Amino acid sequence: MPIKLFITNNTKSVDVTELAQAITWSGDYQQCARTLDIELISSYTDKNIPVITCELGSIVTLTSDNRILFEGIVFERQKSTDSNTINITCYDRGIYLKRNEATYKFSGITAEAIVKRVCADFGISIGSVATTGIKISRNFVGVTLYQIMQTAYTLAAEQTGKQYIIRFSGKKLNVIEKKATNETLIIEGGTNLMSASTSESISNMINQIAIYNSKDVLVKTLKSSENIKLFGLMQSSMKQPDKQDVSAKAKKILSDNGVIQKIVINNLGNIANITGGTVIVREPYTGVYGLFYIDSDTHTWKLGQYYNKLTVNFKSIMDEQEAGSLPSKSKNNGVSGTWEYLYEPGGGKNG
Numbered sequence: 001m002p003i004k005l006f007i008t009n010n011t012k013s014v015d016v017t018e019l020a021q022a023i024t025w026s027g028d029y030q031q032c033a034r035t036l037d038i039e040l041i042s043s044y045t046d047k048n049i050p051v052i053t054c055e056l057g058s059i060v061t062l063t064s065d066n067r068i069l070f071e072g073i074v075f076e077r078q079k080s081t082d083s084n085t086i087n088i089t090c091y092d093r094g095i096y097l098k099r100n101e102a103t104y105k106f107s108g109i110t111a112e113a114i115v116k117r118v119c120a121d122f123g124i125s126i127g128s129v130a131t132t133g134i135k136i137s138r139n140f141v142g143v144t145l146y147q148i149m150q151t152a153y154t155l156a157a158e159q160t161g162k163q164y165i166i167r168f169s170g171k172k173l174n175v176i177e178k179k180a181t182n183e184t185l186i187i188e189g190g191t192n193l194m195s196a197s198t199s200e201s202i203s204n205m206i207n208q209i210a211i212y213n214s215k216d217v218l219v220k221t222l223k224s225s226e227n228i229k230l231f232g233l234m235q236s237s238m239k240q241p242d243k244q245d246v247s248a249k250a251k252k253i254l255s256d257n258g259v260i261q262k263i264v265i266n267n268l269g270n271i272a273n274i275t276g277g278t279v280i281v282r283e284p285y286t287g288v289y290g291l292f293y294i295d296s297d298t299h300t301w302k303l304g305q306y307y308n309k310l311t312v313n314f315k316s317i318m319d320e321q322e323a324g325s326l327p328s329k330s331k332n333n334g335v336s337g338t339w340e341y342l343y344e345p346g347g348g349k350n351g
Contacts, residue, residue, distance in 0.1 A: 003069070003301060005038070007052065008059040016040060016052055021085055021302070025062060025070055027275040028296040032146050032166045033094030034274075036062060036070050039085045052086075060090045064271055071170045092168045093124070097146035104148060107137045111152035115175055118145055127172035130164055132156035149175070158249060165276040178276050178293060187267045188282035194266040194307065196283045206257040208235040209250045214242050222250045227258055261314065263288055269306035273297055279312060290314065 005017045019041045027034040038060070041049060056077060062070040076089035100122065106114055112129045114136065119126050122145065134156035140148050146166070153164040153175065163178040187193050207227035211219045219240055228234075236253070240246045265281060265288070273279060274297050281288045292312035299308055 002065065004063045006061045006063070007054050007074075008061070009053050009055060013061075014052065019050065019052065023062070023301040025299040026297060027167070029165060029275050031094075032097050032150075032168075033091040034070060034072070034167065036060060036072055036090040036092075038088040038090070040088065041084060042079060042086045054086065054088060060088070067271075068170050069271060071168075093171065093173070094146075094166070094168050096122075096124075097149065097166070097173075098144050100145050101142050102140070102145060102148070103142055104140045106139075106152075108135045110135055111156040112175070114152040115149050115173075118148055119173060125172045127169055127174040129173075129175045130162075130177045132160055132162075134159050158252065167276065176276055179278075184278045184280060184291070185270050185272055186280045186282070187265060189284070192268040192270075193281070193283060194268065196263065196265045196281070196286050196288050198264075198286045198288060199262045201260045201262075202231050202258075204257055204260065205231060205234050206236045206253055207231065208233060209253060210235060210237045211240050211246060211250060212237060213240055220247070222247065222254060224254050224258065256315075263292065263312045265308075265310050265312060267308050267310070269299055269301075269308050271299070273299075273308050273310055279310065281312065 003017070003023070004015060005020050005023065006013050007016050008014075020038055021041050022037075022039040024037040025034065026037075040052060040054070042052065054074060054077060056074050058074045060070070060072055060074060061068060070090075070092060072090040072092035073095070074088055074090050075095070077086065078088075079086040102118070102121075104114075104118070106117075109117075111132045111134060115129055116126060118124075130153075132153070136152055136155050138151065138155070140151075149166060153166075157163060164175055165178055166173065166175050168174070205227065208221060208223040210221050213219050216239075238246055238250055238253075263281075263286075265279075265283075267273075273294060275294050277294050278291055279294060280291055283289070292314060294310055295313050296311040297308060298310075300306070
């Protein structure tokens with residue numbers, strides 16, 4: 001599938017596809033910004049090679065059949081007289097969610113309303129935002145916009161049982177529920193699978209949780225009996241605030257901290273394989289069979305070849321954040337709103 005690479009400076013867009021020696025497009029479920037790394041052919045002695053202006057802050061766009069795969073900003077650039085390439089690192093607009101901090105107080109509004117409020121305040125365009133209907137009260141003091149949004153959806157996920165991911169499509173922010181879609185690709189040996197590897201670990205296992213109340217009295221113990229029998233006792237503890245039940249959260253911790261299996265596959269490239277999506281893998285030697293969720297993806301175009309490296313997971317997981325704190329009842333007047341902004345970027349790059 002043909003791709004095109006454009007660099008835009010001062011409203012002038014230049015097609016640099018033929019000068020791109022290597023292009024790497026990547027993402028990870030714990031990073032809200034996708035990355036584009038480019039090696040552009042360049043020479044300060046060879047006059048046959050065009051001189052490309054690519055300043056910091058330039059807009060870079062990667063397309064496939066006129067569909068925008070990536071639109072972002074040049075954040076790093078490296079060139080040397082000892083090299084015939086310029087190395088460029090770009091991030092999409094998700095980078096601004098992590099480079100801006102703010103202070104907010106929210107009382108009894110949904111996770112999706114929190115995202116829309118923050119986006120409105122910072123001039124961020126919105127695409128689709130997953131509906132949860134879960135109302136949240138939370139104070140955020142000097143934390144990043146990403147932590148605010150992802151914490152809101154983490155709290156919602158504890159009640160909906162769903163997993164969510166934040167990512168940008170062009171200029172628009174989207175909050176997406178992680179689930180299988182019609183774009184789920186089948187990857188199997190003998191066709192598009194190049195290699196697969198698996199590893200398993202119980203190094204971070206938790207198979208029992210002791211729950212204590214505010215007076216440090218043991219309230220209850222939740223356990224994974226089968227894992228205790230197989231691997232021995234590995235206990236963690238939690239404190240339960242008054243008039244709250246943290247059993248659901250404890251059960252999720254037990255579920256998320258069992259046997260951890262890491263699966264890495266290399267396959268012929270497909271642009272549908274991005275973090276938050278799913279693939280079906282069939283590989284008999286490693287025993288990798290079934291539907292998997294993509295935790296990280298790397299797409300590489302080099303020397304006429306296009307291939308993927310994917311880290312996949314049997315379970316759908318999200319980047320869980322717990323920024324901010326519960327409002328104090330004595331100070332909370334039930335009004336949601338903004339206290340102050342610590343920094344807001346200029347130049348229109350984030351919206």
